[in-house]
Amino acid sequence: MDRIFxxxxxxFPDTVAAKAIPLLAERSGGLVPAYDGTLAGLTATMREAGIAGALNCPIATKSTQVESVNTWAAAHNRWPVLSLxxxxxAYPDMERELSRIRDLGLPGIKLHPEYQEFTLDDPRMTPVWRVCRDLGLVVLIHAGADIAFSPPYHTDPERIRAWIEAWPGxxxxxxxxxxxKMWDRVATELIGRPIYLDLSFLFGLCSxxxxxxMIRRHGVERVLFGTDAPWRDPEKEVTRLPALGLTPDELEAICWKNAARLLGFG
Ligand SMILES: [Zn+2]
Structure with a gap:
């Protein structure tokens, strides 16, 4: 494989990483991080794994963090690590901040319904879906169960399906x-639908x-390679790819072309 994204x-910012990584590791029941959470740690890990570029997925766990998270993301949104x-x-002026995100050149936003305590049909989120659709901002969303939380979870394949049907475009x-961990229901509810699926934290949990x-039935043009690093080791994840038995063209789409088209690089 030539290029991997x-x-x-x-x-995280260096000072935040020093506190956040041990805390998150403990919360996850003892996952061992592949690097220390800093940009330097990430880029060194990427080099070792043969990963050419990556997309940072920040989460504002409080509404008061939104602007500083976005400002930091924009200041560090440059190859090889792009950022959402x-x-x-609970953020008060979503429309204005989403416009700022667009003007700062960020390709979209990351959301986490467990950390941020919302469901996809929450009326507070309606402006987010509308403005992201209108501005062409990508929404990368944590989906399904989460190791750091207990059920009931805020999303599942049925609710994601209803959401994308409500927001075409x-x-x-x-x-x-x-x-x-809801992949049997993903197979019936989401496979083949107009939604991108990433491969993060999947290998070894599904055969x-x-x-x-599932990749072939969904369509390789809507699948993206991702690791969830540092919570999975990028070097190990990359070595899993050949075992999937996909063609070189299929792997190139998943590992590079789809992300390049979506995020506008390469
Ligand atoms: Zn993640």
Whole structure:
């Protein structure tokens, strides 16, 4: 494989990383981070894994963090680590901040319904879906279960399906292949629908044959390679790719071309 782009990584300002990474590791029940959460740590890890570029997915866990998260993201949104912005259901002037995100050159936003406590049909989120659709901002959303939370979860394949049906024209990337640990229902509700699915935190939890089959049935043009680093080790994730048994063209679409088209690089 020539070029690999990782569409799902996490990085923080250095001072935040030192506090956030141990806290998040503990909350996840002891996941061992592949790097220290800093941009320097991430880029060194990418080099070792042979990953040419990556997309940072920040989460504003409080509405008061939205602007600083977006300002930091914009200041560091340059190759090889591009960045999404973030939004929060309790943020007061969503339309203005989403316009600023667009003007800063960020390709979209990352949202996490568990950390941010909202459902997809929450009326507070209506302006987010409308403005992101109108401005062409991509929405990358954590989907399904989460290791750091207990059920009931805020999203599942049925609710994601209803959401994308309610918002045609909104570009959605559902992380963790549509809904983490709900892949039997992803197969019936989301496969083949107009939604991007990323491969982050999936390998080893689903069989390689099942992953390959779902990728092909969904359409390789709507699947993105992603790792969720540092919570998965990019080097190990990359070595899993050949085992899927996809063709070189299919892998190139998943690992590079789709992200390049969506995010406007390469
Ligand atoms: Zn993640």
């Amino acid at each position: 990782d569409c799902h990584v996490h990085t 912005g973030s939004m929060h259901p 909104l570009t959605v990337i559902a992380a963790h292949f549509g809904s983490w 390689d044959t099942a992953i390959k089959d």
